[in-house]
Amino acid sequence: MEPLSVKRVTLTDAFWTRTQELVRREMIPYQWEALNDRLPDASPSFCMHNFRAAGLLGQRRREQGKQYTAPVYSYRGFDVWPEDPAHPAEDQFYGYVFQDTDLYKWIEAVAYSLAVHPDPELEKIADGAIDAVCGAQLENGYLDTYYILTGMDRAFTDLGSFHELYCLGHLLEAAVAYYEATGKDKLLGAARRFADLVDEIFGPEPEKCKGYPGHEIAEMALARLYEATGEEKYLRLSKFFLDQRGTEPNYFDQEEERNARRDGKPWRPSTDPMHNAYTQSHRPVREQDEAVGHAVRAGYLYSGMADAARLTGDRTLADACRRLWRSVTREKLYITGGVGGTVSGEAFSFPYDLPNDTAYSETCAAIALVFFARRMLQMEARSEYADVMELALYNTVLSGMALDGKSFFYVNPLEVLPEACHKDYRVRHVKPVRQKWFGCACCPPNLARMVGSVGAYAYTESADTLWFHLYMSGSLTKTVGDKELQVEVCTEMPWEGRTEVTVHAPEAVTATLAFRIPGWCGPDRASVTATGGKRRELRDGYLYLTGTWTGEERVTLDFPMEIRVMTADPRVREDTGKAAVTRGPVVYCAEEADNGPSLQLYRLDMARMDRASVEDADIQGTPLRVLTVPAKKLRADADALYTPYRAPKEEDAALRLIPYYAWANRGEGEMRVWFRV
């Protein structure tokens, strides 16, 4: 099963084209300014600066030959900032060690945008950026401005922490996307040269390095490069990284010891058997069964594992993917589709530990979960993968950006009290309003590439089958043998559950269309009608319609979208006795702007829940659906801090709920997803 490339899916969907337009009109230009340090009120990125500085270095070296000695800086920390941000030295590296990836993500986002919306001016800017990237590349193919600028003697010596192979991964993703969108292969060539160099250095051969990426992504990026180029060695390298990860003796421990010895620093082996869980290298990947560590890394690793399992038919790897999927979705997933319960290590917490107020739930981690889900779908069409993919997309991914596309969340909590954000160390990482840009700006460009390519997540195909995973208005062509099916989807998702699919077959085609029955509806309540007497089979959450498609046919999907009150597994301590409200794939929350402060005073009134209603509304000019649900509001009139129990003094109230992704677009205020019932 293959996904469809961005280019093959034409979106006309009101919801997603609006969001993609924000990416095209607001985020891409804004981020370009950010990458060039031209935003007056945001911390400088130094990303393009670093590429230019590395290019300058190469130019000097070419001009002066061996006489030229590159500057060596004594401080080579994880991040380097100039004393005076307005006057960075022209030949020095600044920012985090992974700063290059901000540009790569941006190029990838531009590629998706160009694929569906040609824009010569934007393409010219991107070509210029690509020239800067290629100008920074060393002759042997090496391409990471941090080491190029701070000293190549340490290249590949700190894989555990310094994100070098992470930079390779994002470069590959960008290069393939740009090539597929524009046909231009300059960046792809540079990316391949870097991949070739890494392939020469790393591998199972005795003389080669046995390391692997500290921050994963190269695994799935190499699989993608293999799929784009057909070059098997890239898949082999990906598999090598996966096979090597977490084997004993642990590479990162060895590396740390080596570096400590080199730097004359003390080193002591950790006594915690889980100390490498942060990088998912605590044990071999095939033996992992609990999602642990940094949540973005984990999502990227699991995605790479799913790619490799599918492309190599590796069953033990596939089983590990299934176990890890279950660990994430059965024990460690927020109802908003977010993952990563703790700021400590930006990581998964222990099972069922899903705090709402101190949640981390990083935007990038939700994106990583979408990647993982799509790859599980490529491995096997089970609707649970698409359900989670949809949940993450419509809630935590979108929560990462403001409705105007101009500010961003890194952290997506499920409960916010602004006073606590300002005063309480436990939620120091939680911002009550979105920020314009971050020093560590992983999320905004990641969001841009995710939203820009969302069409590629709606479908997968095999020779004669087309799977519908997400419902978005638009069209595509499915080729079966030498014939074609023109498919048009018309829907009002995520607001209405009815979807019309029109299939136009100029010549009769025997094919299967497989439609996901969303988990929020379920097969009993779903109704699917199709013209022309197709064979129907319900399997793993998909309705398969098989038969001959002729002329214009029509499939009508009706997934009743009701207001649903959801509860959590009682083992989720933070939510015991509470409930959250959803409708279709959208999770709702209450904001102070609609309901006043002290949201903890409300509880959902289940006895009157049949009076809950939905209506059209808009926030900051963006149309959406809001809910009004019956509630009881506790009177806060206690005359002492602690008083004997009496029947609670409650009054009838109505809670106005807005989609979770739309919170914090009306200034600072309380927000809450879970309510007492």
Added chain:
Amino acid sequence: MEPLSVKRVTLTDAFWTRTQELVRREMIPYQWEALNDRLPDASPSFCMHNFRAAGLLGQRRREQGKQYTAPVYSYRGFDVWPEDPAHPAEDQFYGYVFQDTDLYKWIEAVAYSLAVHPDPELEKIADGAIDAVCGAQLENGYLDTYYILTGMDRAFTDLGSFHELYCLGHLLEAAVAYYEATGKDKLLGAARRFADLVDEIFGPEPEKCKGYPGHEIAEMALARLYEATGEEKYLRLSKFFLDQRGTEPNYFDQEEERNARRDGKPWRPSTDPMHNAYTQSHRPVREQDEAVGHAVRAGYLYSGMADAARLTGDRTLADACRRLWRSVTREKLYITGGVGGTVSGEAFSFPYDLPNDTAYSETCAAIALVFFARRMLQMEARSEYADVMELALYNTVLSGMALDGKSFFYVNPLEVLPEACHKDYRVRHVKPVRQKWFGCACCPPNLARMVGSVGAYAYTESADTLWFHLYMSGSLTKTVGDKELQVEVCTEMPWEGRTEVTVHAPEAVTATLAFRIPGWCGPDRASVTATGGKRRELRDGYLYLTGTWTGEERVTLDFPMEIRVMTADPRVREDTGKAAVTRGPVVYCAEEADNGPSLQLYRLDMARMDRASVEDADIQGTPLRVLTVPAKKLRADADALYTPYRAPKEEDAALRLIPYYAWANRGEGEMRVWFRV
């Protein structure tokens, strides 16, 4: 109104004499071993080491005169530890800057113990310790081993952080207590000499230093020294410290700037107007109306303010005390009598922010609250002060020690999940089992002195009135003019609400006995009968019985002690919709040992609460009363992480509750005070 000295109250109370015996038999000997670094499995204290090292220095200086140069150490941090703990250098300081105070608290505890239980051997050990203290004192009276050993050039230059005047305060408390208990004035003399030196250096005169203690206690200790010696200058010095605190320009800011300049370090003034709240020096004490900052410091400061207000008749200071009392008890008090909602700064959090699992609620802070409450009672007899004093004593103070007196809590949470303590950064400060000793061992010796002197908290007196604040079995003599009342109290507090008070008057005496009506009972349900037709007046929560007491008279107090289900002000977000169970002054909790894991599954069943029962039990041989309360237990059988709401599947259950102070005496397990209702 004066408190009664420890010596005047003979306790025969089953509950408290058992606890005091633990102090005498377990804690005092154990802590002496700790102070001398003779405990094999505890981190060394270096406390006695430091006094001996300072004494050695003095001896060398006396022997060698000016030729002797004291060692100067380049590192003078807040805490200093030897590279090899088994071989500390004999002339160097180790531990925290306030390490001296561990001995002072121990001496104070010993004093209270000797006052009620003479023990020549213990007294000899204490005399030896006092010799070591006096041997360390400089000729000018200075006495802080940290500066004596690391360089006197910096004495009094870092009042904000380095606890020098805090050491003075604890020295004074110990010296007065030891003098009152034994009549020996050697330590008192040393303490006065140090106080005299500080009085020469600090004061309102233009040439004197305008600083004040960074960690308060000297304020109340100087008031105590004044009361013990009659020397007014000590009260003036206390008042100076209070008056000076928080005035502009802020002394600690000036000091920081000076020290930065001295050390050639950059310094920038803070832009946060509350940055000095940690030390309660953000504004003048008379203008403070919210309890903020480090909770122990705050409690000690407010105690000192109450002393000064009472002793000088300062009304604005008394009003500030009342406002701060209200802030603590109306907005920032745990139901267990604990204070300090956040580990960040070991401090008060913002109003109504009382998290149960991440609570700090330091044992010392509860002790500080007892001090504050007792001093408010000396200012005005209002039962709310005694109610809170009793609550803190019977719950959070006692929770600080194990039932066997051999291990201690620094932090007293209201909800514990051991897995979280091991894995979750948010509760890294919370220990699921008591520790034997701490590197920063403020709580254990503070507990010892608190428990040892608890009899002194039960009563205050004026010329003709005796107030009963706490009920403990025992006896005392109240002198009225030249006559005497012999008072005997017989009670089973905290388990039974009935108390018999027998008054024996060899000669007829006209006097008032004032009995506190506990808040947990209330005047409507309390019944007080007295022989001999006394005039009765109920005022501010006390029943005043005035008249002539002749021969043997009897007052019977009956305070029905029922199982009470309590709720919090709904503004306490963490407890909204929840309740806690108390009986008399004792707060109850559930432990995993009795109720199995996943305590969040239980809710209190209010409809059947009349079936709640109380029974005698014991934990580790210690008798106490446990409760059984009707509950519902949620079945944890969800088949997905999130499922649509349905009426909760609950089964009838019984929650066995034990006194909060007795938790964590049966190994590691879950604990919880607040339950859903």
